[in-house]
Amino acid sequence: MSPDQHHLTAGIDPGSSAVKVAIVRSRAGQDPEILATTMQRIRRRYVHKVVEAAFDEACLKAGVKAGDFDYIASTGDGDAVARRTGHFYSMTTHARGSLFLDQEARAVLDIGALHARAIRFDHRGKVLGHRMTSQCASGSGQFLENIARYLGVPLEEVGKLSEEARKPEGVSSICAVLAETDVINMVSRGISTSDILKGIHLSIAGRLVRLLRAIRAEGVVLLSGGLAADTGLLAAIREVLNDDRTKKRFHAKVEIRTDPDSILAGALGAALVAAYRYEQLERMGRLEVVA
C-alpha cells in the first residue's frame, strides 16, 4: 500500500444480545483511524435486520457508503452477516481489539451474554492460548441481567450498588439455576440488594480468575464484552486477585483494566484484522476472493 492509499474495513460482531459495528480507515505507516462505532441491542428482533440497521447507522456516522469497503469482517455469529467478506473467530478479534484499546494488554477476559473466555496473546495480537467457561451460564452477562431483573435493579445501577456492599453473601459459582435459588433465599432472608449483587459478582469473578490462571495470563488483562462496563464486576475481580489465597495459586502478577470501548473490542478487532488480511491478500495477489 502506498502512503497516500487507504483501506476501509468494517467489523460486525453479532452477539447474543447486541450487534456491534466498527468502521476503520488504515493507511500505511499510520495508526488505524476509527471512523465510527455503533451498538444496537437485539431485543427480540431478527438478528439479520439488526445487523443491517447497525451497519447502516455506522456508515452514516462515518460518512461512507456500503460499496466503499475493501473488506467487511464478521465475528461472533457470522451467519447473520450476509455482506461479510470473511469471518474471524471471536478469540482472534477480541485479542486484536484489546491490543488496540490497550497496547500493554497481553490477555483479555471477554465476558459476553452467554459465555466468558480468557485469551492470551502476543504483541501482534496472535492468540497463544484460551479457555472458556463450560456450558453453564453462571459466569455470563445473561445470568447477571436475569438476576438484576428479578431484583428490580436497572442494569446500569448494578455496578454501583455492588460496590456499596458491606457483607456480601456467597452464591453458587457452578450452576446458574442453583445461584438463582440462592438469590431467592437471600431475598426472603432480607439480605440487602447490594450484598446479593456483590456476592454474585464475587462468584463470577472467581470463575474468571480461574480462567486467567488456566491460560497463565500475566501483565495487563483487559476486560471486554458486555460486562466490561460493570464496575462492580471489575472491583470484584480485583478483590479476588488480591486475595492471599489467589495470590498463592497465581503464577504471575496480573493487572485488570477496562476501557470505555471494551464492549466493542470484537467489532474493532474484526475491522483491524480485516485491514491486515486485505493487505496480506494484496501482497499475495489474491484479491479475487474479496472482489
Added chain:
Amino acid sequence: MLRSLVTTPAEPSEQAADPAATLLSQATALVEDQGLKAVAEWKARHPGGLAIGHMPIYVPRPLIEALGCLPVAIYGGGDQVDIIRGDSYFQSYICHIPRSTIELGLAGSYDILDGMLFPSICDVIRNMSGMWQLLFPDRYAAYVDLPQNFSPEVGGKFYRHELERIASELAKRGALTLDPAALRRSIEAENKRREAIARIDEVRRTEPWRVRASEAYVMVRAGGQLPAAEHTAMLEEFLEKVGERESRPMDNVRVVLVGSFCEQPPIDLIRTLEKAGCDIIDDDFLLGFRFIEGAIPLEEGGDPLEALVRAYLERGVATASRYIGEEEKGAALVEKVRHCSADGVVFAAASFCDPALLDQPMLEAALDKAAIPFTSFKFAENTGQFQVIREQAGAFSDSVKLWGATK
C-alpha cells in the same frame, strides 16, 4: 427413538431464493430416512429384486446392480438413534457405527434388506459380519474380503474369485446370474455417476462458495439407496441448479479433510467447520463412491469383471483401509493439498477408528515435512456438541489465514 437431525435450518427466504433448495431437501430426506422408504419403493417397482445393504467403505456396487439388485449404502444411525441394545454387542472402546447399525437392525429398520455385505475395513466390521449372520440367520450376510495384495496374479485372482462367489451366492437367493453385458452396462452407469461426483468436486475446488461441502455431502450420500442412473440424474440437476446460484467468493481458508471415510460425522459437524471459516475443498467422506480414482476402464470387447478387478487393484485411493507403503499415503496427501491449492488439513477421525488413527501420525509427519499446517479432532456419529470443535476449527482457520504456517 428418533431425534431431529436438522438443527440449523436455512432461513425460509434464503431457501426460496436458492435454485438448488428443492433438490437439497429431497436429498436430505433420503439421507435422514432410516426406514429406507426409497428402497421399499424400488422393490415395489422391481418385484423379486433384492436389496443388498453394504457397510462403508468400498463395495463394487456395479456388480450388485448387474445382478438386478439394489445396493444400499448403510452408514449407521448417525445422531438420530439412541443406542439401547447395540451396546450389549460390542465392547466400549470401539467406534460407534457398528452399535447403531446393530441397533437399527434389531429395531427392524433393515428388514427391507435381503442381504448385507461387510467389506474389509477393520476388525470391528469383520466381527460385525459374523454377528449379523448369527442375529439374522435367514438373511444373506457376507464378508467381502478386499485383497491387500495388489498384484493381478495374487490379489487380482483372489478378488475375482471373491466377486464371483458373491454373485453366485446372490443368484442362489434370487438375483440374476452374472451376465457380462449387464455388468458392462452397470459399470457404464457407475462411471457416469463418478463423473458427476467428480464435476461437483471440481466446482467445490474452484468455486467453493457455489457448493458447500455439507451440500455436496448430502447430494452424494442420498445416492446410497438409489440406482446409479437415478443418482446421476439427481447430481446433474444439482450441478445445473448451483450454476444458477448468485453466490460470491468468501475469504475462507481452504482445507482438505481426512479421516471420515467409514463412520460419518453428523452433518452439523461439517456445517460447524464451514461456519468456522473453512472451505472443505476435498475430503474422504463417503469414500466408496470415490474409492476408485477416475472411471472404471472398460475396453471394447474386454471382460467387464476383469475391469472391475483391475480398477480396484490399480486405481484405488491411498486410504487407511488399504495396506500400502507408509510414505505413499503421506505423499498422496501432500500431493492432494497441492493439487487443490489447500491452505491446510483437518484430521477428523471417528473416535476409536483404528485405521484412521494409526495412519494419522504418518500423515502428520508428511505434512510437517512439507510445512503444511494441520489440526485434528475426533468425533462420533452421534456427537451433538460442537462448541469445542468450533473453537478449534476457528482458531485453526484464523491462524492459517493470518499467520500461515508460522509459529
